[in-house]
Amino acid sequence: LLSIMMLAFVRNQxxxxxxxxLGLFFKTNGTSSRVIKMLSNVGLSVSGTTIERLKKRINVxxxxxxxxxxxxxxxxxxxxxxxxxxxxxxxxxxTNQNSMIHATNSAxxxxxxxxxxxxxxxxxEAKKALRGKRAQATALDILPTADDDAHMMKAFxxxxxxxxxxxxxxxxxxxxxxxxxxxxxxxxxxxRPLPPKKTDARPFGVFDVNxxxxxxxxxxxxxxxxxxxxxEEEWSGKVRISLGDWLTSNNTRAAQRDRIDDVTPMDRLEYxxxxxxxxxxxxxxxxxxxxxxxxxxxRDPTSLAAHKALLRRKWDVKKPNYAAAKALIxxxxxxxxLHIVILATEIxxxxxxxxxxRKAKESKDDWLAHSVLFMRDxxxxxxxxxxxxxxxxxxxxxxxxxxxxxxxGAGQHNYARECAEVLVKWKYETTEASRAALERAWFYSRWDxxxxxxxxxxxxxxxxxxxxxxxxxxxxxxxxxxxxxxxSSLLETASLSSILWRKGxxxxxxxxxxxxx
Numbered sequence: 001l002l003s004i005m006m007l008a009f010v011r012n013q014x015x016x017x018x019x020x021x022l023g024l025f026f027k028t029n030g031t032s033s034r035v036i037k038m039l040s041n042v043g044l045s046v047s048g049t050t051i052e053r054l055k056k057r058i059n060v061x062x063x064x065x066x067x068x069x070x071x072x073x074x075x076x077x078x079x080x081x082x083x084x085x086x087x088x089x090x091x092x093x094x095t096n097q098n099s100m101i102h103a104t105n106s107a108x109x110x111x112x113x114x115x116x117x118x119x120x121x122x123x124x125e126a127k128k129a130l131r132g133k134r135a136q137a138t139a140l141d142i143l144p145t146a147d148d149d150a151h152m153m154k155a156f157x158x159x160x161x162x163x164x165x166x167x168x169x170x171x172x173x174x175x176x177x178x179x180x181x182x183x184x185x186x187x188x189x190x191x192r193p194l195p196p197k198k199t200d201a202r203p204f205g206v207f208d209v210n211x212x213x214x215x216x217x218x219x220x221x222x223x224x225x226x227x228x229x230x231x232e233e234e235w236s237g238k239v240r241i242s243l244g245d246w247l248t249s250n251n252t253r254a255a256q257r258d259r260i261d262d263v264t265p266m267d268r269l270e271y272x273x274x275x276x277x278x279x280x281x282x283x284x285x286x287x288x289x290x291x292x293x294x295x296x297x298x299r300d301p302t303s304l305a306a307h308k309a310l311l312r313r314k315w316d317v318k319k320p321n322y323a324a325a326k327a328l329i330x331x332x333x334x335x336x337x338l339h340i341v342i343l344a345t346e347i348x349x350x351x352x353x354x355x356x357x358r359k360a361k362e363s364k365d366d367w368l369a370h371s372v373l374f375m376r377d378x379x380x381x382x383x384x385x386x387x388x389x390x391x392x393x394x395x396x397x398x399x400x401x402x403x404x405x406x407x408x409g410a411g412q413h414n415y416a417r418e419c420a421e422v423l424v425k426w427k428y429e430t431t432e433a434s435r436a437a438l439e440r441a442w443f444y445s446r447w448d449x450x451x452x453x454x455x456x457x458x459x460x461x462x463x464x465x466x467x468x469x470x471x472x473x474x475x476x477x478x479x480x481x482x483x484x485x486x487x488s489s490l491l492e493t494a495s496l497s498s499i500l501w502r503k504g505x506x507x508x509x510x511x512x513x514x515x516x517x
Contacts, residue, residue, distance in 0.1 A: 077241035080106035102210035110200035120433035158187035191394020277457035286325035393439035
């Protein structure tokens with residue numbers, strides 16, 4: 001194929017479809033300009049200048065597609081996150097060696113409107129009429145119920161069975177293993193999962209604004225309104241869902257409180273329906289598990305510290321990387337389950353409840369109590385992850401009732417309050433249509449496959465990764481030029497190129513049928 005491509009390029013330089021895709025793939029994965037030039041000379045890639053023109057063209061088209069979505073009648077949500085990039089200065093001093101770029105990356109997420117009254121979900125007056133209803137809330141609204149406990153017992157049992165079926169040694173020799181896995185998956189309780197459907201997500205570009213403050217939040221929405229080509233009246237005339245982490249949601253609510261007496265709806269930000277996204281909850285829960293169960297590797301052999309030392313993991317436990325912490329949590333949980341299954345059959349009843357941990361504590365068996373409490377908390381984490389992968393908002397809400405108390409106990413008060421905020425808002429300050437829209441905005445699915453959904457903010461973190469890693473910029477000036485001309489839409493191209501590279505799909509056909517990816 002490469003030989004034919006070279007010969008075709010020598011014959012006619014316009015036959016550069018595959019070199020164009022390969023060049024973009026190489027560039028977005030960090031290939032140097034010198035190597036790109038060499039590959040261009042032998043016909044395996046286009047030149048670096050052509051790649052830069054392609055990136056700018058992709059960015060313009062991506063923003064145009066996002067604007068088209070915003071100006072349509074389709075339900076959509078805004079999501080954005082800050083990007084902080086350190087740049088080493090050319091002339092350094094002992095007290096002034098680096099500078100920092102604060103920017104904001106954004107995307108527009110289309111919300112599937114099947115079964116939702118779109119006009120009711122975007123009704124601004126109905127939203128304003130529900131303000132203040134949370135005054136009727138009581139502590140019972142955020143506490144788990146008996147139905148929640150029963151659901152969790154079934155979920156824990158199904159999760160333990162699933163982990164045993166997947167990781168038990170010698171399972172590949174089991175008879176009818178495929179049928180067994182299907183039966184185990186069917187054990188998992190469901191609440192209100194969304195059908196598997198590909199999400200239409202459109203990068204909206206990068207803004208040269210720091211959204212980490214109330215002032216920054218206001219500036220971001222003003223810049224979004226200008227880029228959308230909508231007037232202020234059109235932009236603020238209906239409810240717009242705003243997604244982000246806890247800081248984004250908290251700053252949005254604070255800005256609304258400060259501007260409650262402003263003149264226009266645009267200034268008062270009353271059109272925004274803010275919602276904290278799910279991946280950051282899971283991230284904070286990994287921190288919770290490290291705080292509560294890390295322990296001491298010598299004094300407590302059942303602790304995560306002992307397990308981490310056994311596996312020779314070297315990451316910082318005070319601020320753990322999500323993937324590394326998740327791997328340690330699951331590894332430790334699976335090891336305990338495989339050990340317990342030799343001793344007991346009713347793992348869920350005998351080793352994952354608070355009652356068992358209290359009895360072990362009363363009998364002065366601290367190691368068993370710690371292990372039981374860890375398994376309980378780790379299974380909550382696995383239940384949350386599994387619920388997100390199946391886009392099941394009902395199960396997510398149930399876990400939040402337990403996490404609200406757990407975050408509070410671990411000293412993570414911001415996300416404890418955010419869990420309570422979501423629970424109270426769901427009951428008192430949303431209509432049926434707006435609640436359905438908010439729940440669907442939580443999830444992003446790249447494929448039409450069950451169990452492959454991710455949290456929407458994790459999708460945006462992937463965009464941020466490519467902005468940070470794919471373009472190691474050395475000069476502030478070049479970075480600012482790049483910031484305004486090329487945005488995170490390149491992640492979509494990079495992801496597509498990687499998928500095409502692995503699976504051998506025809507790139508041109510795919511880009512024509514799905515230009516927004």
